[in-house]
Amino acid sequence: MALRETAWRETAAEILAALQEERGSGERAATYLLSPYGSRMSRVLIAGNLSPPESIGRNPAQPFWRSRLTDPTGTVAVTAGGFQPRAMAQLRAITTSQPALVAGKVHLYRGNDGTGYVSIRAEALRPLDEGQLRVALLDELSQSLDRLELVERLRKEPMTPDAGLRAEGIGAVGLRAAREAIRRYPSIDRSAFRAILKLLLPAIEGRAPVVSAAPGIPATVRVTRVEVPAPRRREAPSASERANESAFLDVMDELADGSMDGYADYRELRQRLAERGLSEEAAETILARLQDDGVVEEPIMGRLRRASALTDG
Amino acid sequence: MTEVTEPASPTDTRLRDLRPTDAPVQILGRVVTVERREYANAADGRRRTFLSGLLSDGTATVRFTWWEPPAEGVDRGTVLRAVNAQVREFRGRPEVSFGYRTRVAPASELELPPIDGDDIPLRKIHELGVSDEGFRLEGRVVRISPRTVTVGTEQRAIYEGLLADRSGSIAFTSWSDFALQAGQTVRIAGGYVRMFRNRPQLNLDERSVVARIEGGDLPQPAEVLSTPSRPIAEIEEAGGGESIALEGVILGLLPPSGLVYRCPTCRRAVAGGICPTHGAVQGVADLRGRFVVDDGSGSATVNAAREGTERLWGLSLEGALARLRDTPDPTRLEEQLFEATFGTHVRVRGRASRDDFGLTVYPESIERVTIEVPTRARELAARLGS
Numbered sequence: 001m002a003l004r005e006t007a008w009r010e011t012a013a014e015i016l017a018a019l020q021e022e023r024g025s026g027e028r029a030a031t032y033l034l035s036p037y038g039s040r041m042s043r044v045l046i047a048g049n050l051s052p053p054e055s056i057g058r059n060p061a062q063p064f065w066r067s068r069l070t071d072p073t074g075t076v077a078v079t080a081g082g083f084q085p086r087a088m089a090q091l092r093a094i095t096t097s098q099p100a101l102v103a104g105k106v107h108l109y110r111g112n113d114g115t116g117y118v119s120i121r122a123e124a125l126r127p128l129d130e131g132q133l134r135v136a137l138l139d140e141l142s143q144s145l146d147r148l149e150l151v152e153r154l155r156k157e158p159m160t161p162d163a164g165l166r167a168e169g170i171g172a173v174g175l176r177a178a179r180e181a182i183r184r185y186p187s188i189d190r191s192a193f194r195a196i197l198k199l200l201l202p203a204i205e206g207r208a209p210v211v212s213a214a215p216g217i218p219a220t221v222r223v224t225r226v227e228v229p230a231p232r233r234r235e236a237p238s239a240s241e242r243a244n245e246s247a248f249l250d251v252m253d254e255l256a257d258g259s260m261d262g263y264a265d266y267r268e269l270r271q272r273l274a275e276r277g278l279s280e281e282a283a284e285t286i287l288a289r290l291q292d293d294g295v296v297e298e299p300i301m302g303r304l305r306r307a308s309a310l311t312d313g
Numbered sequence: 314m315t316e317v318t319e320p321a322s323p324t325d326t327r328l329r330d331l332r333p334t335d336a337p338v339q340i341l342g343r344v345v346t347v348e349r350r351e352y353a354n355a356a357d358g359r360r361r362t363f364l365s366g367l368l369s370d371g372t373a374t375v376r377f378t379w380w381e382p383p384a385e386g387v388d389r390g391t392v393l394r395a396v397n398a399q400v401r402e403f404r405g406r407p408e409v410s411f412g413y414r415t416r417v418a419p420a421s422e423l424e425l426p427p428i429d430g431d432d433i434p435l436r437k438i439h440e441l442g443v444s445d446e447g448f449r450l451e452g453r454v455v456r457i458s459p460r461t462v463t464v465g466t467e468q469r470a471i472y473e474g475l476l477a478d479r480s481g482s483i484a485f486t487s488w489s490d491f492a493l494q495a496g497q498t499v500r501i502a503g504g505y506v507r508m509f510r511n512r513p514q515l516n517l518d519e520r521s522v523v524a525r526i527e528g529g530d531l532p533q534p535a536e537v538l539s540t541p542s543r544p545i546a547e548i549e550e551a552g553g554g555e556s557i558a559l560e561g562v563i564l565g566l567l568p569p570s571g572l573v574y575r576c577p578t579c580r581r582a583v584a585g586g587i588c589p590t591h592g593a594v595q596g597v598a599d600l601r602g603r604f605v606v607d608d609g610s611g612s613a614t615v616n617a618a619r620e621g622t623e624r625l626w627g628l629s630l631e632g633a634l635a636r637l638r639d640t641p642d643p644t645r646l647e648e649q650l651f652e653a654t655f656g657t658h659v660r661v662r663g664r665a666s667r668d669d670f671g672l673t674v675y676p677e678s679i680e681r682v683t684i685e686v687p688t689r690a691r692e693l694a695a696r697l698g699s
Contacts (some may be wrong), residue, residue: 006546007564007607045564045607048400086648101565101656124564126655135658135684139562141693143609149696171610186486198697206689 005030006173007045007103009143013073013196014039015046019116020184021108023284031301033118036185036194038147040177044120047071047128047136049210050100052079054090059249065091069102069120069139071210072199077119078102089124089157099133099210100125112294112307134204141200149191151180155190158182172307196260237289244278248286249306252277256305263303325394327426329372329447337397340409341420342368342375343520344391368409371428371503371520374448374456376403379411394420398538407645429502438596439481440666446505452476452483454497455538455556475555476501476515477537479530482555484664485515491523499532500524503529512553513667532606542660545611549672553665557684561672562684563625563657565605567614570622571647572633573600600630602650604672606659613672615661621679625654 018035030042048071056079057064064081065088087104094100095195104122111117114288127134150170154160165175202208237245251272255264266287273283287304297307322690344379348365354361356550362530364379366386375397387393405495411417436448472487473644474495478660485504487493503521508515517523542558575581576588576597583596602622604615623629628636633646663676 004565004605006609007562024541045562045609104657124655125513126652128656129684132656134686138684138686138689139609142689145693145696159600159665169544169547170635171544172544173610184322192695201690201694201697204686204693250463272380 005042005105007043008039008041010035010039010041010044011073011142011144011197011200011221012046012048012069012071014144015044015076015106015118015120016074018106018118022180027303031108032183033108034181036151036188036190037144038151038174038181038183039175040176040180043103043123044106045103045136045140046076046120047099047101047133047140048273049097050091050102050125050127051078051097052070052094063088065086067091067094067121069100071140071287072203072208073196077117078122078125079107079119080122084123087124088096090125091122093129099128099134101128101132102245112297130206132292133210136202137200137210141197141204144197147178148190148197149172150174151181154178154182170188171294206275215309241286245286245290246284247276247278248273248290248295249295251277252304253302253306261303263300263305266298266304316362325424327372328368328375329368331373331375331400331409333400333402333407336402337414338409339394339396340368340370340398341392341394341424341426342377343368343422343425344387344389344393345374346628347368347387347389349386357469371445372433373425374401374444374446375406375407377411379417381413382411388619389621390418392422392425394424396432399443416583422503428520429524430519438478438483441515443485443513444506448504449500449502450476450478450489451476451498451500451526451529452533453498453534453537454493455482455534456463456494456495457493475537477532477556482513482537483513484509485517487517489517489561491517491521491522492685495534498526498529500526502630511668512555512664538662545606545613545672547571547610547614548665549611549613549667553667553672555664556662557665558662559608559665560658560660561606561608561612561658563604563654564612566608566647566654567603567605568647568653570601570603572630572637572643573599573601573652596632600626600633602626602654604654604659604679606661611672613661613665613674614670615659615674615676617676617679618630621676622650625657625659625679625681626650627653638651645668658684669686687690 014035014037018033018277020034022032022034024032029074030033032040032042034040046069048069051068053067055063062082064079066077066079068075068207069078080091082181102122102125105121107119107121110116129212163173203210252264252269255269256262270280270283287296294307298304324339326338328340328342345367347364350365351360351362364382366377367374368377375592395411397414398411400407400409408465413559433447433449436450438452454463455477457472459470459472461468461470472490472493474485475482476485483512501521501523504517506692507516537556540556540558545559545561548554548557548559569582574582574583576591576594577597578591579588583590583594586596588594600619602617602621602625604617606615618632636646637643642684659683661676661679662673662678663674665672665674
């Protein structure tokens with residue numbers, strides 16, 4: 001979609017709980033992060049206490065800065081680099097920990113061992129005064145609760161037709177995200193989520209300052225083990241699936257060998273596979289399987305290579 | 314046009330009812346546009362002329378092709394009756410062609426079907442679509458204002474306004490003066506709908522009939538102009554609207570924003586001192602802001618003019634020009650505008666249209682909103698439960 005991504009109002013807890021990705025379709029597709037609360041986010045808007053940034057860039061020609069944003073539900077990393085000059089300048093202007101509003105894209109980095117690291121790549125930010133912070137947190141709570149209530153309802157009445165829900169004024173985007181969240185997180189216990197959202201209330205009502213209810217998270221990012229996506233046991237691949245897998249790998253190796261940086265471009269790969277009669281969907285499935293098996297990795301969006309530590313498939 | 318006028322016969326097919334058929338039809342219509350064209354005959358290679366244009370009888374408009382037309386041609390506005398015309402379909406719409414078997418003759422205006430007859434369907438505004446015609450409509454004039462436009466070399470006075478019923482509202486342009494006033498309730502016949510700036514627009518001309526009516530369940534102008542805010546996604550799905558309101562947070566600023574220069578004649582933005590219409594001009598400084606407003610359901614581009622931009626920025630055009638003298642870098646001004654407005658809650662009211670880039674709003678008003686935190690916090694606390 002060429003349209004601008006809507007900014008989802010998020011709490012730190014929800015962003016940190018989002019460990020499932022979905023690639024959009026079409027040219028320059030965005031990658032969405034799905035949360036168990038029912039978000040399908042690319043761009044987010046979040047408020048909290050922002051710490052002064054530290055430089056984490058190794059190359060002085062490519063500056064990269066990172067701060068911690070703490071709201072009553074948790075702490076999430078906020079980064080900005082040379083590709084976000086405006087946000088980087090605004091981030092560097094934060095010299096003492098203070099309330100701020102951050103708009104940015106969520107980013108999930110997944111290490112070889114399956115550990116997920118979620119951060120926000122800032123596009124713009126600004127310091128907030130107390131009143132503005134309360135308004136921003138109110139907005140977050142209100143929209144997060146809307147999402148959660150929709151997910152809870154769809155869990156209870158999964159067969160409710162979309163048309164009926166749409167007629168009630170529930171947006172198509174939110175509905176799609178809620179259904180996907182239920183599918184991706186089938187066994188997660190959502191009973192704690194209301195209690196987590198409730199942590200925002202004292203700050204909104206002005207009864208308490210914005211501090212994390214979960215103190216003692218010293219790391220700039222929280223590291224969460226990714227749970228195995230779904231309990232459904234994968235069947236052993238059939239002979240034709242095996243053949244498609246090896247075709248996938250052959251083409252990928254060929255493209256990687258021919259490219260400057262040693263990565264295969266995923267779009268080109270898909271195109272080549274389509275010429276061999278392999279549908280986009282099938283390619284996506286194979287890629288997911290190979291990534292799960294640790295055969296292929298995608299350290300940069302849309303760029304594939306053989307995983308550095310090969311596991312025996 | 315050698316034949317004498319045929320007597321009015323009950324076998325005229327209304328243009329609205331034309332369907333592609335092998336049987337010849339008899340139709341009646343006014344020539345709306347016509348042009349003379351040529352083609353090379355495949356058999357002898359000689360060039361022949363034919364006429365092509367649009368015919369309308371008030372119920373619909375169809376394209377016509379007239380092979381071997383009379384040498385003197387036909388004038389715009391002439392009413393023609395064609396007997397034994399062929400109907401074909403082109404791109405899903407019927408077209409008529411007049412061949413050697415067709416007899417075409419002038420007819421009287423009086424023979425055209427009445428455009429405000431009871432058999433003409435009475436439609437609701439939200440049902441109107443692109444290139445609709447042959448309908449009647451009851452609505453209230455929400456507002457109207459005169460304007461002068463240049464058509465070719467001619468200056469014409471037109472009236473632009475907004476018409477509403479309970480189902481929605483539609484912008485209209487009247488090419489003749491029906492002495493309409495805001496607040497009046499009217500029944501309109503003989504109008505047609507065209508897309509204008511990505512929104513349907515009702516067009517009225519000298520052939521349209523406008524009658525004042527009494528009563529009817531029609532909204533008051535104030536109701537139409539003060540509709541409550543709706544989610545952006547909902548407005549976008551509806552394709553925009555003539556009078557919408559939305560609330561959201563400013564999250565972006567699109568170029569060109571801040572200080573811009575406009576042509577003193579046509580007010581279009583000038584680039585490099587060149588106006589696209591008037592050539593080299595001395596641009597006049599102006600402020601504008603193309604704000605991205607996001608409410609969590611969707612986002613819209615709000616094209617604020619000088620007044621709205623000044624109000625949100627808290628800086629006047631003179632102030633901006635003074636800053637420019639201190640720091641001669643216009644991009645710095647744009648950045649300052651963004652910094653001053655990022656994260657601001659605003660309520661926007663105006664006209665919205667949708668295109669490939671999403672929803673664009675041309676605001677009549679844009680203002681900061683104050684959120685009632687304690688009230689809403691109590692509601693949320695109740696929803697969260699204890």
